[in-house]
Amino acid sequence: MPPQDSPRARRAAADDPGVSDGVPEATSAALHADEQPPLGEVPVPRDDNSEIAAYTRDLTKVYGSGDAEVVALDHVDVDFVKARFTAVMGPSGSGKSTLMHCVAGLDAPTSGEVVIGDTNIATLKDSRLTELRRDRIGFVFQSFNLIPTLTALENIELPMAIAGRKPDPEWLDHVIDIVGLRSRLKHKPSQLSGGQQQRVACARALVGKPDIIFADEPTGNLDSAASAEILGFLASSVTDLGQTIVMVTHDPTAAAYANRALFLADGRIVADMDDPDRDKVLARMVELSSPVDASAPGASTQAAGPSTVQG
Numbered sequence: 001m002p003p004q005d006s007p008r009a010r011r012a013a014a015d016d017p018g019v020s021d022g023v024p025e026a027t028s029a030a031l032h033a034d035e036q037p038p039l040g041e042v043p044v045p046r047d048d049n050s051e052i053a054a055y056t057r058d059l060t061k062v063y064g065s066g067d068a069e070v071v072a073l074d075h076v077d078v079d080f081v082k083a084r085f086t087a088v089m090g091p092s093g094s095g096k097s098t099l100m101h102c103v104a105g106l107d108a109p110t111s112g113e114v115v116i117g118d119t120n121i122a123t124l125k126d127s128r129l130t131e132l133r134r135d136r137i138g139f140v141f142q143s144f145n146l147i148p149t150l151t152a153l154e155n156i157e158l159p160m161a162i163a164g165r166k167p168d169p170e171w172l173d174h175v176i177d178i179v180g181l182r183s184r185l186k187h188k189p190s191q192l193s194g195g196q197q198q199r200v201a202c203a204r205a206l207v208g209k210p211d212i213i214f215a216d217e218p219t220g221n222l223d224s225a226a227s228a229e230i231l232g233f234l235a236s237s238v239t240d241l242g243q244t245i246v247m248v249t250h251d252p253t254a255a256a257y258a259n260r261a262l263f264l265a266d267g268r269i270v271a272d273m274d275d276p277d278r279d280k281v282l283a284r285m286v287e288l289s290s291p292v293d294a295s296a297p298g299a300s301t302q303a304a305g306p307s308t309v310q311g
């Protein structure tokens with residue numbers, strides 16, 4: 001797995017020339033602290049954002065009003081450090097999709113700041129926001145979202161073609177090789193398996209070298225073998241290419257491919273786990289979805305806490 005993502009390791013990574021070149025080195029692995037804070041105790045945000053791909057401050061999203069009001073995000077502060085793979089987890093309705101949509105500029109916050117690189121997207125006009133999404137953000141969706149009438153290669157090139165840009169041929173070649181699609185480039189999506197279609201979507205996201213890729217349940221429509229392939233590919237694009245990825249998932253096995261798992265409950269971040277593995281993630285999910293029984297052995301005394309988080 002890629003280098004660990006503890007706050008200390010992340011600070012070290014920020015000073016690491018290997019990371020600032022966009023390719024993380026393994027040096028921060030040794031700095032990983034294996035301890036997880038209890039539920040609700042999460043680190044405060046960093047003040048040095050030099051190596052942060054995206055962050056939010058005081059991000060709040062309220063849907064509806066009056067009796068119908070729903071606070072989907074409740075003053076969320078989170079940093080996504082460059083060249084790291086973050087899984088966003090939490091019970092249904094906890095705010096995962098809303099967080100992703102607000103950070104990706106797909107939905108407007110009610111209040112607060114969302115910054116991609118050095119651009120506060122809350123202040124952008126619609127046309128600039130569309131450009132930013134096209135040029136600096138990659139998306140991978142559960143349903144692949146490929147154009148059925150275009151070949152795999154045309155789908156990969158589409159966002160850049162819309163932007164009137166040509167992909168760097170060497171980089172395009174490299175991406176095609178890493179996703180293993182060379183022999184399928186002329187196939188239409190209907191002639192590809194689900195896993196191959198998702199590889200096309202991953203290549204499409206990677207080819208423009210975005211600041212950050214958002215993956216929304218990328219393995220939700222895949223069998224376990226194809227899921228493992230896609231998750232392994234996403235993880236290696238972080239380790240080998242220095243890509244930053246934020247993935248919303250319900251699946252603890254998928255989260256175990258990430259460097260870090262954030263847990264949302266009621267629109268707040270209530271836990272921040274470095275080096276997630278399936279069992280640790282499952283245990284947190286169980287804690288989050290069951291009422292806390294203080295008399296239970298080993299029960300956490302806090303059900304939820306501050307939504308401030310360091311990336």
Ligand SMILES: Nc1ncnc2c1ncn2[C@@H]1O[C@H](COP(=O)(O)OP(=O)(O)OP(=O)(O)O)[C@@H](O)[C@H]1O
Pocket residue numbers: 063064070071072090091092093094095096097098099
């Ligand atoms: N367009 C909307 N209008 C009103 N309420 C909404 C809207 N979108 C989301 N919500 C509400 O906001 C809260 C957070 O929803 P969100 O979809 O972000 O949760 P989630 O964690 O992604 O859920 P799931 O895991 O079920 O996809 C929920 O209570 C949801 O009902």
